[in-house]
Amino acid sequence: MQKRVRELGVVPGHLPTGPLNAITDVPGVRVGHTTLDDGADLHTGVTAIVPDALAGDRSELPAAVAVGNGYGKLVGSTQVDELGVLETPIVLTATLSVFRAADALLTWLLDRDPAAVSLNPVVGETNDSFLSDIRRRPITEQHVLAALGNATAGLPDEGCVGAGTGTSALGFKAGIGTSSRVMATGVVGVLVQANFSGVLRVLGTPVEAPPSDREPAGNSCMIVVGTDLPLESRQLSRVARRAIFAMGSVGSDYAPGSGDYAIAFSTSPGGRLPDKQLKPVFQATMESVEEALLNSLTMARTVTGYRGNTRHAVPHDLVRAAARRG
Template sequence: MRTLLSSSVLLSLLLTPMLGAAQAERPRPRARDLGITFGGQSGPHNAITDVPGVEVGHTTLISGQGRIEAGKGPVRTGVTAVLPRGKAHVGEPVFASTYALNGNGEMTGTHWIQESGELNGPVMITNTNDISAVREAVITWAMKKDLAWDLGLPVVAETWDGMLHDVYGFHVKPEHAHQALETARTGPVPEGSVGGGTGMVCHNFKGGIGTASRKLPESAGGYTLGVLVQCNYGSRRLFSVEGVPVGEELPDQRPCYLGSQKPGSPMMQAVPSCDVKGAPSKAPNPFEGAGSIIVVVATDAPLLPHQLNRLARRVPLGIAKMGGLGENFSGDIFLAFSTQHVKPPTEAHVANVAVLGNDRLNPLFAATVQATQEAILNSMLASDTMTGADNIRVFGLPHDGLVKAMKKYGRLKPAAPTPAPRKTTKP
């Protein structure tokens, strides 16, 4: 039986053994709560939704445990929707551009974005094998709104969640994508093991969805820039935070399988066994450096498509600072858009648009790099240990270990005030 959880539903219905070492009932700290800021000033929610008009929705699918039965589970997956102008103005295009650091992945609809300089409709993110279902869902959703022509080339991106999920079971259905679209909201964005990020692994720790934002000072235009990532990339040994070699400081707690029976998937045969108590494994992971990361950058700065391409090309700098190399089996694909209005007035043929001078872009470049790093770390901090398909366990990033490493290298600032409770991914 499939469990469908929207962004508004807590994961408290799930059994602790299914997900592994569950956290106690408490708000999950984000990077800034621990004193890790990456520089710059965040927006009020420190999320992509700080850019006016942007909405985000998730549908999370978690069910089953134990050995994989193709088509039945265990299920650890979902879909995330980013709506540049929200549901109310979903048919109105935005200027946009894309860039791929390494192309071992997929983002549909990008050819027309690069040709026209415009994005029509939402950006959807899911797992590798369910792109077609989500793409179909966007079109059928658009048909109900009489926007089938306008949204006829949907943008759907993916990362591979086959370590924890029955990825060949095709569990994401059009109705799940519809729910992500319909439940999309402004305000705080749930992070971690939610939506498309449910079954993802980042730097050999549990990863998923993360977000962050930057508010530029008035002297730089006062613009807002937000980033959302689906984090499923990276090796442990290269994992770095603010120059601290966290991966070297936290070499254990590698993915491993519980019990005496090896994973059935040929791709998972090299995953090591946990000990009899399910304790952390110190063995290297066979997928070191593999995986993918999808990054969506939004801003209200008045930028043209070629300038948005320049923003998208700065995303890899943030990934590199965290230890990413754009390795051979990684799909590192990025999309940037501006929410300035580009549609001509009714019955007019010419749109009057603004453009920020190229000599004013440096603060936005810095904001992109900073917010990308913070969103990646937020995705990991929000993710608890999860046990999924074939009893493979992926450990959450230990907060105390991270803090200890940051203090060791003198890189930890005073912690921010205690945050208000926010939606989390705890079971």
């Protein structure tokens, strides 16, 4: 049975979580999934992170992108970097489906703004080809629209769902994970699509995966950080870099073929947090990313997929044992 890491006695960091311990603890942020799992060759999907402010009277939110290693296809990232704003929901999917997902997100946006002649859809990806027949490019417009349409403010599903259906990390089956931290000034929430290599660490203690014939292709990670704190783009860039730093706490080896990206955005309607108050924000981000990545593993199940490849779920007894030693 899948369990979140706190249910296994693993408590990363010191700051308190939000009530859901999820990115949806940030007011006005919703998450939706579409999962494609045929029990054989297809294990993939779509995850949508939807800030409600963009559907209201605001056309953009302060945002930033950080690149740990740019071996990836993050559609729309250069305009976010150039202008410091997010214009659209963030969609995550598989590598070869990212372009169809971007076109579908554009359809969703055009339907809502009949006067628009320029929009910047933001779509990230990781490579799930070890467990899914990625060349089939099975993601359609309807899959993307469904994920956007079913997005809710409740606790998002984790593990083998949505864009994490076929992903692996640190030698184990992984997927989608989420977490949050609450400070006196606001909330930081994180959602990850975990698909990278290295040796799993639980509170600093290594947990070795069983020997495997080969690492899963891709070795990437998408991290989305949302907050209701009044942060400008420059500050969000600093936050996004800390999100990538936090991958090291769970054992990432930052492989040269890895596309490691973080997107950070703020839903605050105005104001600016002084730079000298950013330290707890950085701490909240790194703690949330660490826990979200661990949740992506402990909430996943063993999957046998394309060409009979299998990726095993991390044994919970090993996680508990590592936590006791950590």
